[in-house]
Amino acid sequence: MVASACLTLAAIHLLIWSMNRAAWANLLFSLSALATAALAGCEYWMMRAETPVEYATALRWLHVPIWVIFVTTVGFVLVQLRAGRWWFAWSICAFRTVALLLNFIVGQNLNYLEITRLRSIPFLGETVSGAVGVWNPLMLIGQLSALLCLVFTADAAAAVWRRGDRRQAVALGGSIVFFALATTVQAALVLGQVIVAPFTASPFYLAVIAAMGYELTREVLRTAQLSDSLRESEERMTLAADAAGFGIWMWESARNRLWASERGRHQLGFTSGEPLSIPAMLQHIHPDDREAVHRELQRAGETMGEWQSEYRVPLPDGTHRWIVARSRMYPDTASGMRARMLGVTIDITARKTAEQALEMQRDELVHLARITTLNEFSNSLAHELNQPLAIILTNAQAAQRLLAQSPPDLAEARDILTDIVSEDQRAGEVIRRLRSLLKHGQSQLLPLSVNTIVEDALRIAHSELIGRGITVHTALAESIPKVAGDRIQLQQVLLNLILNACEAMAANPPASRHLTLANAYVDGTIRISVSDSGCGLPSDAESIFKPFYTTRKDGLGLGLSICRSIVTAHHGRLWAEAHGAAGHSLGAAAASPGATLHLELPAVT
Amino acid sequence: MPAEGTVFLLDDEPGMLKALTRLLKAEGYAVRAFTSAKAFLESYQPQALGCLVLDVAMPEIDGMELQRRLTRSGALLPIVFLTGHGDIPMGVQAIKAGAEDFLTKPVNDADLLRAVRAALQRAALQGELIAETTLLHRRHATLTAREREVMAHIVAGELNKVAAARLGIGEHTIKVHRARVMEKMGVESLADLVRAAERLNLVIPANTNKN
Numbered sequence: 001m002v003a004s005a006c007l008t009l010a011a012i013h014l015l016i017w018s019m020n021r022a023a024w025a026n027l028l029f030s031l032s033a034l035a036t037a038a039l040a041g042c043e044y045w046m047m048r049a050e051t052p053v054e055y056a057t058a059l060r061w062l063h064v065p066i067w068v069i070f071v072t073t074v075g076f077v078l079v080q081l082r083a084g085r086w087w088f089a090w091s092i093c094a095f096r097t098v099a100l101l102l103n104f105i106v107g108q109n110l111n112y113l114e115i116t117r118l119r120s121i122p123f124l125g126e127t128v129s130g131a132v133g134v135w136n137p138l139m140l141i142g143q144l145s146a147l148l149c150l151v152f153t154a155d156a157a158a159a160v161w162r163r164g165d166r167r168q169a170v171a172l173g174g175s176i177v178f179f180a181l182a183t184t185v186q187a188a189l190v191l192g193q194v195i196v197a198p199f200t201a202s203p204f205y206l207a208v209i210a211a212m213g214y215e216l217t218r219e220v221l222r223t224a225q226l227s228d229s230l231r232e233s234e235e236r237m238t239l240a241a242d243a244a245g246f247g248i249w250m251w252e253s254a255r256n257r258l259w260a261s262e263r264g265r266h267q268l269g270f271t272s273g274e275p276l277s278i279p280a281m282l283q284h285i286h287p288d289d290r291e292a293v294h295r296e297l298q299r300a301g302e303t304m305g306e307w308q309s310e311y312r313v314p315l316p317d318g319t320h321r322w323i324v325a326r327s328r329m330y331p332d333t334a335s336g337m338r339a340r341m342l343g344v345t346i347d348i349t350a351r352k353t354a355e356q357a358l359e360m361q362r363d364e365l366v367h368l369a370r371i372t373t374l375n376e377f378s379n380s381l382a383h384e385l386n387q388p389l390a391i392i393l394t395n396a397q398a399a400q401r402l403l404a405q406s407p408p409d410l411a412e413a414r415d416i417l418t419d420i421v422s423e424d425q426r427a428g429e430v431i432r433r434l435r436s437l438l439k440h441g442q443s444q445l446l447p448l449s450v451n452t453i454v455e456d457a458l459r460i461a462h463s464e465l466i467g468r469g470i471t472v473h474t475a476l477a478e479s480i481p482k483v484a485g486d487r488i489q490l491q492q493v494l495l496n497l498i499l500n501a502c503e504a505m506a507a508n509p510p511a512s513r514h515l516t517l518a519n520a521y522v523d524g525t526i527r528i529s530v531s532d533s534g535c536g537l538p539s540d541a542e543s544i545f546k547p548f549y550t551t552r553k554d555g556l557g558l559g560l561s562i563c564r565s566i567v568t569a570h571h572g573r574l575w576a577e578a579h580g581a582a583g584h585s586l587g588a589a590a591a592s593p594g595a596t597l598h599l600e601l602p603a604v605t
Numbered sequence: 606m607p608a609e610g611t612v613f614l615l616d617d618e619p620g621m622l623k624a625l626t627r628l629l630k631a632e633g634y635a636v637r638a639f640t641s642a643k644a645f646l647e648s649y650q651p652q653a654l655g656c657l658v659l660d661v662a663m664p665e666i667d668g669m670e671l672q673r674r675l676t677r678s679g680a681l682l683p684i685v686f687l688t689g690h691g692d693i694p695m696g697v698q699a700i701k702a703g704a705e706d707f708l709t710k711p712v713n714d715a716d717l718l719r720a721v722r723a724a725l726q727r728a729a730l731q732g733e734l735i736a737e738t739t740l741l742h743r744r745h746a747t748l749t750a751r752e753r754e755v756m757a758h759i760v761a762g763e764l765n766k767v768a769a770a771r772l773g774i775g776e777h778t779i780k781v782h783r784a785r786v787m788e789k790m791g792v793e794s795l796a797d798l799v800r801a802a803e804r805l806n807l808v809i810p811a812n813t814n815k816n
Contacts, residue, residue: 391621391623469667
């Protein structure tokens with residue numbers, strides 16, 4: 001009965017071990033159970049022995065399973081309880097091995113030098129054999145090893161107890177100690193013929209086996225629970241990933257096996273029945289992206305690093321899907337070698353499409369803005385160009401008349417020519433400015449005086465300001481550092497701010513149309529403020545910088561958004577500030593509080 | 606030969622002002638140049654004979670505004686407008702408000718000089734008219750109250766007899782008054798007296814022929 005129970009347990013745990021070679025505890029337990037079965041067999045043999053020699057032989061062979069039990073029990077304690085001292089374990093094994101050797105060398109066995117006779121002992125209603133003879137003093141080595149084993153287990157159990165795992169310490173450590181002690185005492189008593197009983201160690205060992213088995217079974221149950229909750233957690237994760245539009249995938253290095261969630265498969269370009277593999281995955285990538293992805297993937301694998309790629313997966317309809325794949329290599333906890341790569345995939349086609357559309361839109365916007373700006377400024381520029389031309393013509397005609405006189409006024413004519421040259425240069429400058437507005441040239445950031453830019457812009461806006469009856473105030477500090485910028489672009493920004501201010505004051509009576517331009521140097525930045533006494537700002541002041549925000553019927557609403565992008569390209573800031581309802585320093589009517597647009601640029605030091 | 610009078614030049618662009626000054630001086634005109642309406646108004650004497658060459662687009666007080674102010678103050682300075690933009694509505698408005706001419710920059714010298722000459726001629730004419738009117742005012746002021754009454758009735762076209770009846774005096778007395786009025790007003794005919802009365806904007810009594 002003992003033997004069959006042990007054999008069953010042994011078979012189960014041997015099976016577990018065969019499935020998971022790392023489960024050493026199961027192997028040790030299995031061997032221990034087998035040995036207990038063998039022990040029971042030997043005991044049965046002894047009980048049925050007919051002659052003293054047969055009894056002695058049985059007893060001699062009995063020590064083989066006992067040796068196995070010792071070794072496996074010590075091993076089990078080490079592996080399962082993760083406690084016990086290795087040197088202690090080795091010495092127990094050594095003692096037991098010596099005892100086993102002596103068992104086969106000295107006398108009839110370890111216990112008896114010679115069995116003189118057998119006697120009949122009543123046992124559980126039957127009559128079984130017991131031995132009488134001269135007992136072997138070397139038996140003490142065996143007893144000593146048993147004692148050591150007790151101390152070793154007790155010590156290990158104490159360590160487990162201290163570690164806080166009290167249940168395991170008591171159940172496993174305590175039972176091993178108790179039953180090993182019981183076995184040893186019983187063996188000593190039986191062999192020493194203090195009590196008359198057959199030699200029955202196996203039931204006690206069976207108890208130890210039961211304790212060990214209980215431990216392992218708990219483990220198995222826990223594993224089962226764990227795998228249940230793992231499955232649940234995987235389901236939850238897949239659900240969450242699906243909901244978020246993520247695909248998940250995993251690649252195991254050891255078996256070179258690729259697994260992916262349903263969405264992951266789809267995103268990686270696999271059809272439903274297609275077997276998953278890394279080469280197939282690469283094959284599904286757009287040829288233009290494949291090489292780069294492969295390289296990155298290899299690098300991540302070799303360096304245990306992360307991998308992230310954005311690539312295209314061609315679709316049967318000729319379009320493609322944009323995927324961003326992100327993954328990380330995880331090492332094996334035991335070996336530290338690369339073990340598995342976990343990754344997610346996200347379909348970013350929509351985002352990519354939007355980005356491309358936006359880029360196209362931006363190009364169009366810039367183009368449109370250039371045209372608009374040109375339209376808005378062409379009047380001013382025409383005026384700008386007209387002025388020097390008019391001066392040149394009048395001067396030239398005056399010169400003609402002066403030279404026609406007798407005597408001709410040569411001195412005055414010379415002065416006239418000097419003026420003509422300088423006016424011509426001014427006209428040339430206007431043309432250059434116009435050209436640079438049209439040109440898609442790279443902007444050059446050069447040190448510039450903000451006051452010059454302000455004055456330039458005011459000059460260009462001159463006729464507009466007069467036409468609208470706007471009074472211009474300037475508060476420009478002279479000694480102020482320069483800024484790095486593109487002159488034409490900054491001019492354009494200021495011009496736009498000025499014209500916007502004009503627009504904002506269109507509804508004001510002419511007497512309260514005040515435009516103020518001021519500069520300030522604060523903390524390494526130069527600030528130019530354009531204030532008006534106009535209609536103020538919408539409640540969301542930022543909205544005026546959005547493309548297509550306009551208050552005009554024919555306005556495109558691109559001016560300020562372009563201004564801001566120009567300023568941003570100059571590492572500066574552009575923002576709007578509404579004046580308080582009480583009106584600002586210029587004493588504008590409370591009904592038209594006005595607004596200030598601040599342009600801030602880093603100073604060149 | 607340039608016409609008489611001073612050309613007042615007004616342009617906020619110094620280069621333009623200088624060029625125009627040269628051109629007009631080369632033609633022998635007396636030129637006074639200003640870069641702002643304010644500076645011009647400060648030095649301008651309403652009785653000065655001359656014309657104004659005025660840039661429309663100027664800061665603070667622009668050309669149109671200056672024209673309005675001059676008109677309001679009763680100055681009869683002919684104005685030639687210069688503008689950077691060929692703005693027709695503005696030109697029409699300026700001419701309606703009495704501008705002599707409206708020229709677009711760049712302006713041809715011949716056009717400008719012609720306009721300036723015309724403006725100065727008109728200024729001279731206006732000057733004469735003003736002088737004449739002033740004289741008439743002065744003469745009219747020398748009339749007695751009775752003489753003014755008689756003059757009003759005569760220029761209304763009433764016969765001596767009718768006027769005498771109206772005023773309740775004798776026909777002979779009327780004749781004496783009438784001769785004195787003619788003499789004091791420096792006119793030789795009734796037609797001249799009527800013209801003088803018109804110039805003086807005298808209130809002519811309503812025709813009371815109907816009884």
